Amino acid sequence: MSTRYLLAISLLLGAGAVNAAEERSGEQLFKDFGCVLCHGSTGYRGGIGGRPIAPMQHSMDAFRILVRSPGNAMPAFAPQVLSEEQLKKLYQFLSSIKPSPEVAELPPLKSLGAGALKK
Amino acid sequence: MTDKDHDTEHGRLGRRSFLKAVGGAAAGLGAVGAAQAAGAAETAPPASPAPPAPSALPPSAEQESREYSGVFSYTPEQEKRYFQEHPGSDFMVDVIKAVGIDYIAVNPGTSFRGLQESLVNYGGNRKPELITVNHEGIGATIAHGYFKAAGKPMAVLVHGAVGTQHLPMAVYSAWCDRVPMIVLIGNHNEPSERGGPTDWYHSAQDVPSILRDFTKWDDTVYSLQQFSESMARAYKIAMTPPMGPVVLAIDTHMQEESITGRPPRLPVLSPTIPPQADVNALRQIAEWLVAAKNPVIVAGRVAHNQAGIDLLVQLAELLQAGVVDQRNRVNFPTSNPLSAGSVGQADVILGLELTGAVPGAGQQGKRTVTIGTGDLLISRNVQDFQRYAPVDLSVAGDAQASLPFLIEAVKQRLTRSSRNVIAQRGKAWHERWRQQREADLNAMRYGWNNSPVSTGRLYAELWDQIRERDWSLVSADIFQSSWANKLWPIDRYYQHNGSSGSAGIGYGAPAALGSALVHKQNGVLAVNVQKDGDLMFYPGTLWTAAHHRVPMLTIMHNNRAYHAETMVMQEMCNRRRRGVEGAARIATTMDDPPIDFSSVAKGFGMWSSTLITDPAQLAPAIREALAVVDSGRPALLDVHCSGR
Numbered sequence: 163m164s165t166r167y168l169l170a171i172s173l174l175l176g177a178g179a180v181n182a183a184e185e186r187s188g189e190q191l192f193k194d195f196g197c198v199l200c201h202g203s204t205g206y207r208g209g210i211g212g213r214p215i216a217p218m219q220h221s222m223d224a225f226r227i228l229v230r231s232p233g234n235a236m237p238a239f240a241p242q243v244l245s246e247e248q249l250k251k252l253y254q255f256l257s258s259i260k261p262s263p264e265v266a267e268l269p270p271l272k273s274l275g276a277g278a279l280k281k
Numbered sequence: 282m283t284d285k286d287h288d289t290e291h292g293r294l295g296r297r298s299f300l301k302a303v304g305g306a307a308a309g310l311g312a313v314g315a316a317q318a319a320g321a322a323e324t325a326p327p328a329s330p331a332p333p334a335p336s337a338l339p340p341s342a343e344q345e346s347r348e349y350s351g352v353f354s355y356t357p358e359q360e361k362r363y364f365q366e367h368p369g370s371d372f373m374v375d376v377i378k379a380v381g382i383d384y385i386a387v388n389p390g391t392s393f394r395g396l397q398e399s400l401v402n403y404g405g406n407r408k409p410e411l412i413t414v415n416h417e418g419i420g421a422t423i424a425h426g427y428f429k430a431a432g433k434p435m436a437v438l439v440h441g442a443v444g445t446q447h448l449p450m451a452v453y454s455a456w457c458d459r460v461p462m463i464v465l466i467g468n469h470n471e472p473s474e475r476g477g478p479t480d481w482y483h484s485a486q487d488v489p490s491i492l493r494d495f496t497k498w499d500d501t502v503y504s505l506q507q508f509s510e511s512m513a514r515a516y517k518i519a520m521t522p523p524m525g526p527v528v529l530a531i532d533t534h535m536q537e538e539s540i541t542g543r544p545p546r547l548p549v550l551s552p553t554i555p556p557q558a559d560v561n562a563l564r565q566i567a568e569w570l571v572a573a574k575n576p577v578i579v580a581g582r583v584a585h586n587q588a589g590i591d592l593l594v595q596l597a598e599l600l601q602a603g604v605v606d607q608r609n610r611v612n613f614p615t616s617n618p619l620s621a622g623s624v625g626q627a628d629v630i631l632g633l634e635l636t637g638a639v640p641g642a643g644q645q646g647k648r649t650v651t652i653g654t655g656d657l658l659i660s661r662n663v664q665d666f667q668r669y670a671p672v673d674l675s676v677a678g679d680a681q682a683s684l685p686f687l688i689e690a691v692k693q694r695l696t697r698s699s700r701n702v703i704a705q706r707g708k709a710w711h712e713r714w715r716q717q718r719e720a721d722l723n724a725m726r727y728g729w730n731n732s733p734v735s736t737g738r739l740y741a742e743l744w745d746q747i748r749e750r751d752w753s754l755v756s757a758d759i760f761q762s763s764w765a766n767k768l769w770p771i772d773r774y775y776q777h778n779g780s781s782g783s784a785g786i787g788y789g790a791p792a793a794l795g796s797a798l799v800h801k802q803n804g805v806l807a808v809n810v811q812k813d814g815d816l817m818f819y820p821g822t823l824w825t826a827a828h829h830r831v832p833m834l835t836i837m838h839n840n841r842a843y844h845a846e847t848m849v850m851q852e853m854c855n856r857r858r859r860g861v862e863g864a865a866r867i868a869t870t871m872d873d874p875p876i877d878f879s880s881v882a883k884g885f886g887m888w889s890s891t892l893i894t895d896p897a898q899l900a901p902a903i904r905e906a907l908a909v910v911d912s913g914r915p916a917l918l919d920v921h922c923s924g925r
Contacts, residue, residue, distance in 0.1 A: 193924055194866055196848030202762060203735055203923030204728035216727065237855040262729030265722050270738075270745035270900075274768050276722045 188255025191248050200236070205256050212236070216259040225253050369505050370399035370536040372545055376509050377409055379547050380516045382436050382463070384427065384798060386412045386420030390440020392483060393467030395536030397438070409436065412798070413828060415821030417444050419791045421451035421526075422819070424462040426755065426795025429610070429778050432586055434461040434519050435795075441468050441483035445491045450785055455526045456495035457636075457665045458609065458782025459582050461519030462526045463512075464492065470503060470532040489528040494662040499528035503535060505545040513548035521553040522585075522679040523654040558652050558678025560686060565674065566631065566650050567690035571699055573629035573648075575706065576602040577622050580612035581635040581653070583680045587774040590614065592684040593633075599691050601707030603627075605640065608757075609779045614772035619707070621714035633680040637667020650674040652683050665783070721767045733921040734896045736838065740764035742899045743808065743836065746907060752776065752806045755793040760812055760845070761838055762925050775805065787818030790835070794826050797833040797915075806910065807833040811917075813876065814843045820881060826915040827886035834910045835882075835917040836903075839892075841872040844924045882917040889917040 192198060192205070200212025220228065226249060229239045239249075262268070265276040355363065373396055377385075389397065400411060414420040420437045427435045439445055445466050455462055469475045469484040485491070489499035498518045500511045508531065515527040570576045578597055584590045593613055597604050603622025606613040612633075613620050624630055624641035632639040632651040642649040649672040656677055659666055676683075695703075725737035740761065757780040758765045771777045778796055781788035789811055797807035816822070816837070826833060846869040854860035882889035888909045890902050902918050909916040 194847070194863060196844070196851040196865055198924035199844055199848040202724070202727075203925055204731065204737075206724045206727040214724075237852040239855055240858040242858040243855050243860045259727060261723070262726040265726055268726060268729070268741070270741035271722055271725060273745045273748055274722060274725075274741060275718070 186248075186251075188251035188253075188258075191244075191252055192255055195239070195244065195252075197252075205259055216256045217261070218253070218257040218259075222250070222253050225249075225256075365537075365539055367540040368395060368399060368403075368536070369538050369540055370395040371403045372505050372540060373508055373531070373536065374399045374404040375547055376512050377436070378404065380512055380550050381433065382409045383431075383433075384412050384424075384435040385409045385438050385465075386414050386423050386435070387438040388414050388417055388420065388440070388444065390444055390467055390483070391480075392441045392469060392533045393438055393465070393531065393536065395533065396465075396467065396531065399536075411438075412825065414791075414825050416819060417447035418451040418787065419819045419822050419825065421448050421455065421462065421464070422788055422791035423795035423798070423822075423825075425451065425455045425458065425460050425781075425788070426778060426792030427798055428455075428460045428462065428795075429792070430753070430755070430775055430796035430799035434463055434516070436463040436465055438465045438467070441466065442485040442488055442491070443483050445485075445488055449492060449495075450783075450787065451791075452492050452526050453495045453663065454781040454783040454785050454788055456660075456663075456782075458780075459522075459524050460526070460782070461524040463515050463519060464496070464526060464528045466528065466530045467533055467536070468501075468530045469534070470501060470530065471534055474534040488530045492526070492528055494660060495526070495665075496528050497525040497658065499530070501530040501532075503532050505535065505540065508535070509545055509548045513550050516550060517553050522555045522682075523658040525658060555679035555682040556654070556677070557686060558676040558680075558683040562674065562676040563652075563683060563687045564690050566652070566676070567687055567694055569629050569648060569650065570600055570602070570631065571691055571694040573600075573627075574702075575626050576600055576629040576631065577605065577624050577627035577641075578602050579605045579607070579622075579624065579630060579632045579635060579640055581607050581633060582609045583612045583633045584610050584774060585681050589681040589684075590772075590774055592681060592688065596684060596688050596691065598707075599688065599695070599703075601703045601710065602631075603710050603713075607635075608766055608777070609782065611771055611774050611777050611779070614770070615766060615768075616770040616772050618711040618714035621710055621717055623713075632670075632672070635670070636665065638670050639672060643671050648673050650676070652676045652678055652680045652687075654679055718768065721764075724762075725764065725768070728923065730896055731923065732894050732896060733840070733923050734893065734899060735923050736761040736925055737764055738896050739810070739836065739838070739899065739920060739922060740768070742896075742903060743810075744769055746900070746903050747806060747808060750806045751804065752808060753796065753800055754778070754810070755796040755800070755807045755833070756789055756809045756811060757781070758810065760925060761810060761922075765810075775800070775803075786815050789815040790822040791819055791825075793833065793835070794822055794831060797826070797831050798829075800833075801831055806907075807831075809833055809835045811835050811837050813837060813839045813841065813878065814871065816878070817871070817876070821885070823882050823887050823915070823917065824885040830913055831915055832910045832913050833915045834903075834906055835915065836906075837878045837917065837919045838922045839876070839878060839919055840922050840924050841875055842866070842870040842924070844869075878917065878919040882919070887915050887917055890919060893918060893920045 186194065201215050205216030206214050229249060231238055265271050400406060400409065412423060417439045424435045424437050439448060452464065466488050468488045469480050475481055475484060489501065493499060502508045502511055511529055515529055519525065519527045580593060583593060590612060594617060597619045604613045604619050605622045605624060606620060627641060628646060630639060630641050630647055630649045632649065634653040635651060636655055639649050639651060641647050651672050654677065725741055728735035729738050753775050754765050754777050756778060759780060765771065778792060793809035800807045847865050850869055851865035854864050879889040879891055890906065893899055893902055906916040906918050
């Protein structure tokens, strides 16, 4: 089935609905929904000013509010666009991000002065 | 039928036919003749009586030359008809050499065949050397990047209306980025000299008009003397701030005609001294800067060279003023703590060579002043001038040229008490800079072991292997979270190219190559972190790099999408609360099929790795690629990367 046909059906149904058979991972959704542009590929910081969202410091309920009604330059993700299931996957992905080994232990970062900067 | 054939047909041997016949006969005797010669040399008696001498021996080279001269010399009429002495385009090469053009990017075309031949045979294809490109846009963008490293323009030679129509986006970027280049357009200006339908298709009545909205000056040239003067004028105009591209349409007929009569004169190039801002205005600015509690400098395209950076450092350190470098050029060293500038708490903002709005301008409690040449070069059509900037004082003048006077004016106004305040200010910027670096280093380690490879790791691994060398990042890093500008010590003018100026796509690879051409001469390692979508505009750039043996390390930031557009498409979906699955990825991604850049590079004759997906493979692959670059060839590493 062509993409154009899928698009037409979705619009006719009036839902613009998110595919119920969602198989994309939270990481893929993070990329597909364009989150990486502002928040960076690992959620820490992006190139154009998004706030750090990893490691996750919010509850799922707070995260839902931040995504559905951000109140800043971020576009609001309504349930019609980002389903509750997808929202949970995103939350799980962002919660899973952990810092990699300590800065000072990584030689390439050390050469950028990481060791010297640590207090 | 030729005269020679005609003679043979009628039973009369032409001279060449006769000699051929004799030669054939002589060949049968050749062995004998050779033996005779050998025997004579050894003075041995002949084994048998010598045969009679041949009636006709093959002619010696001297004889042949003497005998042929009658056949292959031309009558004066033939000489005049077939051949040319003193072609006009030879003089054009002298002019191009006289103004100091070292390279000309070219995709061949008949409208400049005269000049092309002269550049190669008369000029020796050296200073200027022709750089072969597969698209005129590549050529102009190479010129863009070349200027950023060389500090002087190169030329682009294009073919009439058709070649010129491939140029606009590349020339527009140069215009927006205040980059000079000289565009030479071969054109059959004179209709009566056009050979046939193709010449008409490829000609235009006013061919520079295709580029006129975003070039500083153009001229249509019909005579060699005009070319001489217009070339010098073009160079001066292009290089006088605000710098920009210029165009000369050079008549095809003029190139191909011989010089007769009084010879044209070579130009004397006298560079124009950039304009300094009004001294009274500079004194007023110095007054405000010294009296300010927290002055901040915002730098656009300030530095023309290392001296510009040094001057800005001098001013900033005198005032301990934070500097916001917009990184269109290297204006200020990233390793200087004052580079952590921000206009947030500023009470006086000095904008230098900014385009459009000044950050913080118009806010309560902030006095804003600008020095720049922007108002001296305004387009009537394209809107690169940006939003009108309301400022307290706007001074026309080249910022770099104005800095020495401003620095002296500031020095004269500093007192002992003001120096104490200033010193405290400096400590605050230093602490801010330290904190920023620490935060950025922490950010870099997130996703360190991820696949696709994180851009943070890519820049860290790359730095680890080039830091002991003399290097230049010949690409912009804004789409890779600006890692280099955040963490690498970019302190020298040539160490970073900056962006296209127009925020357009297609600039990356050719601009990197243009800079690498310069760095090749200076032994500087050129490193290009190349966006995948950007390369797809001008992939032929890789062939030019391979063809001209330009040593450059290209690392693909292969994220398989135009990610910025994914985001804005998603924004639309959100606003309208609808979206089929992956709506934002339709027409914004390049992952089906994924592009095999390694094969693309190899196909163009460039060394390349296999696709790198495991971050642990990155360091050894960079090492291997650098060895190729050290051997004088370009190399490409295809790295499957995270989005940013």
